[in-house]
Amino acid sequence: MADWFVKPEDSDAPEAVVGPLKPNELLDLVRSGDVVPETQIRKGDSAWFSASSVGGLFEAAIRPTITCYCPNCNAAISTPPTVCAKCLTSVQKAREEIVENTIHVRGNDVASNAGRSVQNWLKKKVRNKDKEQ
Numbered sequence: 001m002a003d004w005f006v007k008p009e010d011s012d013a014p015e016a017v018v019g020p021l022k023p024n025e026l027l028d029l030v031r032s033g034d035v036v037p038e039t040q041i042r043k044g045d046s047a048w049f050s051a052s053s054v055g056g057l058f059e060a061a062i063r064p065t066i067t068c069y070c071p072n073c074n075a076a077i078s079t080p081p082t083v084c085a086k087c088l089t090s091v092q093k094a095r096e097e098i099v100e101n102t103i104h105v106r107g108n109d110v111a112s113n114a115g116r117s118v119q120n121w122l123k124k125k126v127r128n129k130d131k132e133q
Helices: 025-034 056-064 117-131
Strands: 003-006 018-021 040-043 063-070 093-097 101-107 109-112
Touching: 003 025, 018 025, 025 056, 040 117, 056 101
Parallel strands: none
Antiparallel strands: 003 018, 003 040, 063 093, 101 109
16 A cells, blocks of 8 residues: 655645655544645655545545544554553454544534444444454
8 A cells, every 4th residue: 555645735845745644644634634625645656636636535534433442451452353552452342432533624623524324334333343242
């Protein structure tokens, strides 16, 4: 998977480029308002293009996400089965939390308009995981 790079709007200097970024880090920049539709980004060593040309980027940033926590120490962990890096507990079933995301745009927070279908899908996914374990 190629990394993402962001060119700050106020600078054309090569050293001002932010990256390499993993997809989740790019989504965090969208949520914080540091990446807006006009921001120039690139994937890997491709040419620069506007963030608005990446289909689904802004929709993905406001989509609810599931965060997993270690049942022993409450540290954030990856999806089980995994080992908690903080307390070294082998985790088969984590405490899960659905996080509603927003995008910060020039002084305003834009709430998720992803709709009930995404929320219902996430809730169903959590319920099915609980049933499996």
